[in-house]
Amino acid sequence: MNAVIAAVGIMLVLSLCRVHVVVALIIGALAGGLLGGLGVEGTLKAFNQGLGGGATVALSYALLGAFAVAIAKSGLAHALADRALALVDKQQDGTGGALKWLLIGLLLAVAISSQNLLPIHIAFIPLLVPPLLYVLSKLQLDRRLIACVLTFGLITPYMFLPVGFGGIFLNEILLANVAKSGVDVTGISITQAMAIPALGMLCGLLVAVLFSYRGKRVYDLEKVAQAERVDVQYNPLSLLVAGLAIAAAFVVQLWLDSMIIGALVGFVIFSVSGVVRWKEADGLFTEGMKMMAMIGFIMIAAAGFAEVMKTTGEVKTLVDSSAALIGHNKAVGALLMLLVGLLVTMGIGSSFSTIPIIAAIFVPLGVQLGFSPLAIVCIVGTAGALGDAGSPASDSTLGPTSGLNADGQHNHIWDSVVPTFLHYNLPLLAFGWAAAMLL
Numbered sequence: 001m002n003a004v005i006a007a008v009g010i011m012l013v014l015s016l017c018r019v020h021v022v023v024a025l026i027i028g029a030l031a032g033g034l035l036g037g038l039g040v041e042g043t044l045k046a047f048n049q050g051l052g053g054g055a056t057v058a059l060s061y062a063l064l065g066a067f068a069v070a071i072a073k074s075g076l077a078h079a080l081a082d083r084a085l086a087l088v089d090k091q092q093d094g095t096g097g098a099l100k101w102l103l104i105g106l107l108l109a110v111a112i113s114s115q116n117l118l119p120i121h122i123a124f125i126p127l128l129v130p131p132l133l134y135v136l137s138k139l140q141l142d143r144r145l146i147a148c149v150l151t152f153g154l155i156t157p158y159m160f161l162p163v164g165f166g167g168i169f170l171n172e173i174l175l176a177n178v179a180k181s182g183v184d185v186t187g188i189s190i191t192q193a194m195a196i197p198a199l200g201m202l203c204g205l206l207v208a209v210l211f212s213y214r215g216k217r218v219y220d221l222e223k224v225a226q227a228e229r230v231d232v233q234y235n236p237l238s239l240l241v242a243g244l245a246i247a248a249a250f251v252v253q254l255w256l257d258s259m260i261i262g263a264l265v266g267f268v269i270f271s272v273s274g275v276v277r278w279k280e281a282d283g284l285f286t287e288g289m290k291m292m293a294m295i296g297f298i299m300i301a302a303a304g305f306a307e308v309m310k311t312t313g314e315v316k317t318l319v320d321s322s323a324a325l326i327g328h329n330k331a332v333g334a335l336l337m338l339l340v341g342l343l344v345t346m347g348i349g350s351s352f353s354t355i356p357i358i359a360a361i362f363v364p365l366g367v368q369l370g371f372s373p374l375a376i377v378c379i380v381g382t383a384g385a386l387g388d389a390g391s392p393a394s395d396s397t398l399g400p401t402s403g404l405n406a407d408g409q410h411n412h413i414w415d416s417v418v419p420t421f422l423h424y425n426l427p428l429l430a431f432g433w434a435a436a437m438l439l
């Protein structure tokens with residue numbers, strides 16, 4: 001059996017059996033390395049070498065977490081939660097249909113903005129969502145629905161809009177790697193290439209919102225109250241400073257193309273204004289790092305897992321085997337390339353990291369099969385995005401879990417990973433294949 005298939009399969013099965021994701025990643029990496037002929041020593045060496053890349057991402061998230069904690073300290077999230085709770089209390093039957101849609105729309109808008117307008121990525125979730133959990137639970141909103149809404153907002157903007165994280169993914173990673181692999185991408189409209197796959201994501205969202213998780217789900221309100229006991233004080237000045245810091249972070253990020261510097265500028269504004277006292281800064285940074293600790297460790301382990309998969313050389317073997325099955329059939333070729341992309345991304349957990357791996361192999365294959373440059377860009381981009389939603393090690397599923405599981409009533413695998421896999425990866429496969437055949 002191919003080592004990549006075995007490693008990813010073992011990791012997914014263990015995760016579905018409620019084994020912690022970090023443990024599942026380590027065991028999967030060991031199994032893949034042994035099957036790939038690396039031996040125990042070679043597998044551990046490759047795993048350790050891969051940890052460095054994940055550590056960089058984890059450190060970046062720690063800084064973003066500190067910025068998000070500063071936003072929370074200003075009381076912005078709790079002001080929103082208090083207003084929402086007041087509206088719920090006015091509802092005689094306690095359902096608040098209009099408020100339900102308002103909250104869903106708000107979370108969707110914020111998630112989308114976190115990728116393009118205010119690129120703090122998932123750092124906003126553990127601060128904005130927990131204060132709203134009591135309101136969501138009182139409305140009996142299914143948290144699987146909220147997970148799907150947040151994941152849609154975390155993925156679709158970067159795979160369709162070339163701004164913020166989308167600028168990095170679409171221009172610096174996708175187009176750059178396709179061009180590096182031998183295809184002229186001059187004049188290609190990246191939004192046109194990814195429009196149909198993005199439409200698949202939208203269809204998945206509509207199914208989740210209007211059908212799959214439309215019904216009520218009961219949560220223990222006492223557990224919610226115990227998890228969110230902090231009484232945050234806020235005033236018009238602190239809310240104004242929060243708005244100014246967010247706007248400044250947005251402007252600086254666009255100016256310098258650095259979300260890290262943007263977060264630093266926003267944090268400095270909080271400190272200078274007095275919303276975050278200078279003597280509290282160290283503790284606030286520590287709190288932000290704690291908030292992102294689990295996500296950071298999972299991403300570090302995922303980086304080690306990915307390095308083992310690369311070192312075995314089995315990714316190329318997997319693609320070559322698929323190419324042998326394809327022959328000269330474009331329809332089969334597009335489908336198999338997307339399936340391989342799904343498998344690789346599910347293991348690596350990051351579409352950003354998957355593109356460089358698969359582009360070098362998929363692009364020549366796409367040219368050989370006669371796909372247009374636009375279709376090749378679409379296939380590689382969709383193959384990279386596939387699995388991001390449904391991977392246990394993806395920040396697009398880890399982020400929603402970090403907020404929705406604040407009271408221990410939201411399981412990462414069954415309430416975040418499985419719902420997003422079904423509603424986004426399956427439509428992406430279908431719409432990505434259709435786009436490849438039409439473009």
